[in-house]
Amino acid sequence: MTAAQQPPDLADIEQAAKRISEYVHRTPVLTSRRLDELSAAQLFFKCENLQKVGAFKARGASNAVLSLSATEAASGVATHSSGNHGAALAMAAQRRGIPAHIVMPSNAPAVKKAAVASYGAVIVEVEPTLAAREGTLAELLKETGAHLVHPYNDARVISGQGTTALELLEQVANLDVVVVPVGGGGLLAGVATAVKCLDPGIEVVAVEPAGADDAFRSFGLGELVPQTRPNTIADGLLTSLGELNFAIIQQRVDTILTVPDEQIVQAMRLQWTRMKTLVEPSGAVSFAGVLEHPERFRNRRVGIVVSGGNLDLDALPW
Amino acid sequence: MTAAQQPPDLADIEQAAKRISEYVHRTPVLTSRRLDELSAAQLFFKCENLQKVGAFKARGASNAVLSLSATEAASGVATHSSGNHGAALAMAAQRRGIPAHIVMPSNAPAVKKAAVASYGAVIVEVEPTLAAREGTLAELLKETGAHLVHPYNDARVISGQGTTALELLEQVANLDVVVVPVGGGGLLAGVATAVKCLDPGIEVVAVEPAGADDAFRSFGLGELVPQTRPNTIADGLLTSLGELNFAIIQQRVDTILTVPDEQIVQAMRLQWTRMKTLVEPSGAVSFAGVLEHPERFRNRRVGIVVSGGNLDLDALPW
Numbered sequence: 001m002t003a004a005q006q007p008p009d010l011a012d013i014e015q016a017a018k019r020i021s022e023y024v025h026r027t028p029v030l031t032s033r034r035l036d037e038l039s040a041a042q043l044f045f046k047c048e049n050l051q052k053v054g055a056f057k058a059r060g061a062s063n064a065v066l067s068l069s070a071t072e073a074a075s076g077v078a079t080h081s082s083g084n085h086g087a088a089l090a091m092a093a094q095r096r097g098i099p100a101h102i103v104m105p106s107n108a109p110a111v112k113k114a115a116v117a118s119y120g121a122v123i124v125e126v127e128p129t130l131a132a133r134e135g136t137l138a139e140l141l142k143e144t145g146a147h148l149v150h151p152y153n154d155a156r157v158i159s160g161q162g163t164t165a166l167e168l169l170e171q172v173a174n175l176d177v178v179v180v181p182v183g184g185g186g187l188l189a190g191v192a193t194a195v196k197c198l199d200p201g202i203e204v205v206a207v208e209p210a211g212a213d214d215a216f217r218s219f220g221l222g223e224l225v226p227q228t229r230p231n232t233i234a235d236g237l238l239t240s241l242g243e244l245n246f247a248i249i250q251q252r253v254d255t256i257l258t259v260p261d262e263q264i265v266q267a268m269r270l271q272w273t274r275m276k277t278l279v280e281p282s283g284a285v286s287f288a289g290v291l292e293h294p295e296r297f298r299n300r301r302v303g304i305v306v307s308g309g310n311l312d313l314d315a316l317p318w
Numbered sequence: 319m320t321a322a323q324q325p326p327d328l329a330d331i332e333q334a335a336k337r338i339s340e341y342v343h344r345t346p347v348l349t350s351r352r353l354d355e356l357s358a359a360q361l362f363f364k365c366e367n368l369q370k371v372g373a374f375k376a377r378g379a380s381n382a383v384l385s386l387s388a389t390e391a392a393s394g395v396a397t398h399s400s401g402n403h404g405a406a407l408a409m410a411a412q413r414r415g416i417p418a419h420i421v422m423p424s425n426a427p428a429v430k431k432a433a434v435a436s437y438g439a440v441i442v443e444v445e446p447t448l449a450a451r452e453g454t455l456a457e458l459l460k461e462t463g464a465h466l467v468h469p470y471n472d473a474r475v476i477s478g479q480g481t482t483a484l485e486l487l488e489q490v491a492n493l494d495v496v497v498v499p500v501g502g503g504g505l506l507a508g509v510a511t512a513v514k515c516l517d518p519g520i521e522v523v524a525v526e527p528a529g530a531d532d533a534f535r536s537f538g539l540g541e542l543v544p545q546t547r548p549n550t551i552a553d554g555l556l557t558s559l560g561e562l563n564f565a566i567i568q569q570r571v572d573t574i575l576t577v578p579d580e581q582i583v584q585a586m587r588l589q590w591t592r593m594k595t596l597v598e599p600s601g602a603v604s605f606a607g608v609l610e611h612p613e614r615f616r617n618r619r620v621g622i623v624v625s626g627g628n629l630d631l632d633a634l635p636w
Contacts, residue, residue: 025349028346028348030346030368031343033370034436049594050348050593050594050595052351054594118352269631272596272631273596273631275368276367276368276372276595276596276597276627277368277594277595277596278590278591278594278595278596279594309594313587313590313591313634313636314636316631318631318632
């Protein structure tokens with residue numbers, strides 16, 4: 001399921017921004033004096049939890065769907081996903097008026113299945129193993145001729161996610177550092193590319209849950225180490241880094257920090273109570289990095305990418 | 319505790335907007351395709367839950383504090399409040415560098431007391447009766463010479479709250495109707511004044527919990543009926559309408575609708591899950607009005623004022 005592709009450049013991301021502008025929200029940047037005081041820094045929260053489908057994934061999926069020629073698009077798109085990428089791809093396909101096939105594990109939360117179904121996608125349920133997911137998807141691609149859109153290891157998806165940073169840098173001047181959560185690395189690779197092309201003086205810091213720290217370890221070792229048995233509340237960041245993503249991250253990212261789950265829950269609750277926005281655990285990882293490593297951010301202007309806000313209101317971690 | 323004052327006009331509200339611009343956020347307007355589909359209308363949510371101190375109250379309190387001369391301000395400000403107005407007044411006083419005295423009932427939630435204290439205000443705790451609150455406040459005003467800022471029955475406060483609508487009408491063109499929750503009537507009076515002065519063709523609809531419907535009854539009878547024994551989850555809307563507020567509402571508001579608590583909880587949960595923003599029960603009353611009375615809003619462009627987002631995360635109504 002890898003895609004041998006070239007890393008995108010700034011022009012790709014700028015094109016993506018034009019392409020998807022009708023499909024996604026230009027999300028607001030929120031600030032909070034209280035959180036500034038708490039961290040002794042100036043924080044600018046780029047709220048992708050307020051994005052369509054509740055996560056930045058709407059950007060990459062929309063760019064991929066809109067990059068297809070009419071002929072390619074006619075057979076539809078497909079992916080396997082237990083989470084936000086499936087809903088995002090379904091949304092973008094519905095907007096373009098083409099079919100979407102989403103392979104989902106049978107244990108995916110009902111609320112996630114409902115979200116995908118509500119965008120008119122065909123859901124194919126499989127056993128919750130990677131082998132079952134990939135095997136079923138491969139068959140489905142052969143049968144339907146649908147076009148595969150990988151959730152992160154795809155240059156079109158990376159370009160789409162990078163538009164988050166284009167907006168952030170337009171919305172806030174003179175940032176010193178941009179902080180981004182990392183799972184598969186689509187968001188991080190896209191944001192790092194946009195930021196470093198626009199202003200190489202801005203630091204790009206990735207944050208990863210300590211219980212799923214393959215990006216941290218891969219970055220340190222200089223070689224891709226897969227994630228085995230992740231254990232973290234940040235359920236959107238369990239996956240291993242993609243190959244294309246890793247290549248970009250090695251080139252563009254300044255450092256990767258890790259955070260314990262307790263700090264993720266603390267960050268999440270502070271964002272709920274102080275900024276009044278719903279942030280899912282994975283979305284709170286970037287702010288958790290600022291809370292966990294305050295010395296790195298003190299007195300600086302910090303852009304914080306809040307990646308998503310989808311979670312089960314009946315199972316909150318407090 | 320009444321204030322014999324003149325109803326503000328558009329110029330007062332425009333002055334307030336200039337005066338408070340450094341003290342408050344220009345809050346975003348959020349949209350949701352899914353909520354549009356659900357209501358068969360185009361909804362524009364003016365998110366005062368993302369305002370400083372988590373509620374529109376920051377606007378009115380800031381305008382009142384900044385309207386004081388240096389001499390008046392020197393002795394500080396005072397009010398009695400169990401909720402957001404106390405925190406808002408404390409915040410504005412701290413910003414101006416003057417004392418704030420907040421009389422609070424002893425049964426006020428710890429989180430509300432903590433919010434007021436965090437802005438450096440002096441808290442005076444009293445028995446939770448209106449007599450004790452008003453009596454203690456009267457003594458305190460005499461002793462300290464502090465300036466009273468009533469939470470809603472005050473033209474400066476009304477002008478401040480009205481700035482919400484100035485922004486909304488700048489942010490969204492061609493609205494057909496603006497929907498506002500009503501408790502004491504400060505927000506409603508301010509918004510109605512701004513809307514009707516800027517464009518008399520825009521309908522102004524107030525929404526009130528069925529369990530605290532004194533504004534609904536007063537509006538129908540044409541005379542002020544106090545609220546006795548309110549019973550609703552919308553704890554910010556328990557109070558009776560102010561006199562000044564009622565006079566303005568009679569002149570400027572087109573209609574008042576009521577909603578049952580079940581619809582308020584439903585609206586709140588939809589805003590949490592679909593828009594990813596924390597809305598308190600009182601803040602969800604305006605959207606609840608749209609859900610409860612869909613025929614009034616179908617196919618129209620509807621501005622919905624979301625008044626606040628302060629609530630106890632450990633006591634959610636589901």
